[in-house]
Amino acid sequence: MKRKPIFTIIAVIIVIGIYSYEYFLDVEEKAEIVKDGKTVKENTNEYFLPTSTTNQVIYHQNYSLSYSEPHEQAEWVAYELKASHLSYTNHKRPYFEIDKAVKTGAAHWRNYKNSGYDRGHLCPAADRRFTKSAHDETFLTSNISPQEHQFNAGVWNRLEQKVRYWAKKNDGVFVVTGGVLEDNLKGIGDESVSVPNQFYKVILDNTNGKIKMLAFLMDHKKSDLPLYKFVVSVDEVETLTGIDFFPELEDSIENRLEASSSYKSWSF
DNA sequence: CTGGTTTAC
């Protein structure tokens, strides 16, 4: 027995309706960013980089950075920390090298010598231990900032360890970190490397396409306070630094997430 | 883990 065409048409419309409903639901809920046909998941390195206020972005093998020549350090260093990146391999600590990719000339490590400040990694060496070359690549002077030892080995170290915890738990996070570079900062060494008064770290998790963010802003001094005390909105860091952190996100999603300083979806 | 300092060649 033959069906009437009207039923077939209705059936087709229903099927299309369900699919398109799920598709749009998908787009809205998962907030999957599509650019040039690729999703964020497929090439996160490319799509999650912040804007540069200095016009000197450098793409290394395992992290990217925006170098500020007046401050002789990066305004941000960005990288993805996947769970699979976490490794227990020990590598010998190499010497810091001048980053030859910095056209304006990156600072020499001697600026830090006898300055009283640590050569504080922005992209931590412990986040790039999966190969020796990745590890050694963090020992470029474009990846360090003068930090008080009590800060670097203290609250800042605690934050870096927490990021590794989240990377493992969430199967990867995006990390952007740097000092707040402003006018009239104290400088160290012949090249006057600026000593920031504050450091920030912005973290984005895209597990299952559900995007969430977390930002930290810390005064450059030792602290025993719990990490959640340093949570701020991404907007606050953007206002301080002039950096736009996730310009590739769809605006309504970006605006909503960056305005929030809630950390309830993150476990400390 | 975050690092620096000292000593030797």
Next chain:
DNA sequence: GTAAACCAG
């Protein structure tokens, strides 16, 4: 300059 050993939180 380079490399290893040692030190501190």
